[in-house]
Amino acid sequence: MTDNNSPPGSPKVNPDHNSEANPLPKDDSSLENIVRRFQDSMSLAKKHKFWETQPVGQFKDAGDTSLPEGPIEPPTPLSEVKQEPYNLPSPYEWTTCDMDSEETCNEVYNLLKNNYVEDDENMFRFNYSKEFLRWALRPPGYYKSWHIGVRAKTSKKLVAFITGVPARIRVRDEVVKMAEINFLCVHKKLRSKRLAPVMIKEVTRRVHLENIWQAAYTAGVVLPTPITTCQYWHRSLNPKKLIDVGFSRLGPRMTMSRTIKLYKLPDQPATPGFRKMELRDVPAVTWLLRNYLSQFVVSPDFDENDVEHWLLPTEDVVDSYLVESPKTHDITDFCSFYTLPSSILGNQNYSILKAAYSYYNVSTKTPLLQLMNDALIVAKKKDFDVFNALDVMHNESFLKELKFGPGDGQLHYYLYNYRIRNALRTSELGLVLL
Ligand SMILES: CC(C)(COP(=O)(O)OP(=O)(O)OC[C@H]1O[C@@H](n2cnc3c(N)ncnc32)[C@H](O)[C@@H]1OP(=O)(O)O)[C@@H](O)C(=O)NCCC(=O)NCCS
Numbered sequence: 001m002t003d004n005n006s007p008p009g010s011p012k013v014n015p016d017h018n019s020e021a022n023p024l025p026k027d028d029s030s031l032e033n034i035v036r037r038f039q040d041s042m043s044l045a046k047k048h049k050f051w052e053t054q055p056v057g058q059f060k061d062a063g064d065t066s067l068p069e070g071p072i073e074p075p076t077p078l079s080e081v082k083q084e085p086y087n088l089p090s091p092y093e094w095t096t097c098d099m100d101s102e103e104t105c106n107e108v109y110n111l112l113k114n115n116y117v118e119d120d121e122n123m124f125r126f127n128y129s130k131e132f133l134r135w136a137l138r139p140p141g142y143y144k145s146w147h148i149g150v151r152a153k154t155s156k157k158l159v160a161f162i163t164g165v166p167a168r169i170r171v172r173d174e175v176v177k178m179a180e181i182n183f184l185c186v187h188k189k190l191r192s193k194r195l196a197p198v199m200i201k202e203v204t205r206r207v208h209l210e211n212i213w214q215a216a217y218t219a220g221v222v223l224p225t226p227i228t229t230c231q232y233w234h235r236s237l238n239p240k241k242l243i244d245v246g247f248s249r250l251g252p253r254m255t256m257s258r259t260i261k262l263y264k265l266p267d268q269p270a271t272p273g274f275r276k277m278e279l280r281d282v283p284a285v286t287w288l289l290r291n292y293l294s295q296f297v298v299s300p301d302f303d304e305n306d307v308e309h310w311l312l313p314t315e316d317v318v319d320s321y322l323v324e325s326p327k328t329h330d331i332t333d334f335c336s337f338y339t340l341p342s343s344i345l346g347n348q349n350y351s352i353l354k355a356a357y358s359y360y361n362v363s364t365k366t367p368l369l370q371l372m373n374d375a376l377i378v379a380k381k382k383d384f385d386v387f388n389a390l391d392v393m394h395n396e397s398f399l400k401e402l403k404f405g406p407g408d409g410q411l412h413y414y415l416y417n418y419r420i421r422n423a424l425r426t427s428e429l430g431l432v433l434l
Pocket of ligand 1: 195
């Protein structure tokens with residue numbers, strides 16, 4: 001694995017959408033490569049002053065199958081959990097961000113809009129909407145105390161943020177209460193001052209106070225130690241705009257009009273009974289999804305409340321469609337995607353890239369390929385510019401055929417205080433974090 005600094009969901013697309021044209025990995029068994037990999041792993045092993053102190057899979061233990069799967073450390077008695085917040089450098093103070101407050105939500109939105117994840121070339125930056133943040137941060141049973149901000153004491157300006165939300169995550173046949181950690185962000189002017197470790201420790205402390213001892217998170221950077229490393233794939237819906245803004249490039253021997261034709265989609269979904277999910281579908285969708293997710297090594301353990309929150313369509317946040325059999329009225333298939341625009345940095349003509357991200361998809365009767373083609377069609381009708389998907393679950397079975405191209409960003413998945421003996425294949429992962 002290379003140390004790739006691409007942010008999660010790096011929107012940069014491989015300019016050549018024909019993945020066959022990508023060079024194959026060079027023979028990596030030469031002495032030179034073995035030595036380099038060894039040196040890389042040695043320097044990695046020394047690199048993580050903070051993460052080395054945490055109960056996470058350590059690089060030095062990689063491949064040691066004698067270590068048991070499961071919690072790395074046992075829970076400590078709640079009375080032994082530190083009662084006061086960690087110390088911040090003196091100009092800063094902790095704040096709990098009340099996402100119900102329009103004003104606070106605006107502050108969080110603006111901090112992230114200006115300082116959150118960018119692609120490697122700093123051309124795009126995630127622009128999570130306020131409605132999206134409210135949705136992502138207030139699932140069933142959420143804790144306000146896990147929405148943590150840092151303010152400058154004098155100006156009260158919000159300068160950093162980190163969040164957790166509760167989730168039940170199944171690992172093999174065990175359902176574990178976890179926190180899903182997300183939206184770690186430090187203002188650009190305060191980087192490299194070791195603020196991030198303090199924020200991670202503080203969110204961990206507040207998670208412990210709720211008697212929860214495990215967490216799941218993703219990052220574009222390599223930390224000790226990914227449970228799997230995924231790749232984003234991108235399906236152009238508006239190729240002209242994507243090329244104009246530098247998200248993708250015209251392929252060799254391609255003209256703009258041939259490219260537009262290549263990505264053209266039908267006007268209407270092909271599957272009879274394909275329709276938007278409604279509130280009355282929650283029980284059927286929950287059943288479908290639970291059955292489907294049970295085949296993966298790691299997945300969320302969704303109940304009806306979770307499905308209502310995470311999958312019932314919410315305008316400009318999450319879209320879900322299903323197939324209702326015209327004959328039996330059974331719900332046989334399901335697909336969903338969430339809305340995450342990126343700001344386009346420094347382009348004269350466009351300021352926003354409208355991206356859909358594949359979420360959870362289940363096929364039992366409709367072939368997954370056809371179902372996802374219908375998802376592309378409805379996304380295109382909703383004016384998305386690009387449809388992104390990770391190579392998780394069964395996604396690999398449709399990516400190439402539906403003209404997705406591999407992106408250059410990697411997304412690493414991690415568990416805190418839970419050891420998995422061997423890294424998973426991406427197709428063994430049934431979890432999508434926002
Ligand atoms: C990620 C971010 C908060 C890190 O802050 P920073 O000022 O660069 O780094 P700090 O000096 O505070 O801390 C460095 C430590 O944090 C760790 N770290 C950096 N990014 C991390 C991440 N995404 N998740 C967990 N730990 C991370 C580093 O590995 C390092 O610990 P180590 O010495 O054990 O390796 C900051 O760069 C940022 O806001 N970036 C843009 C948004 C972003 O990428 N967020 C993360 C999304 S997953």
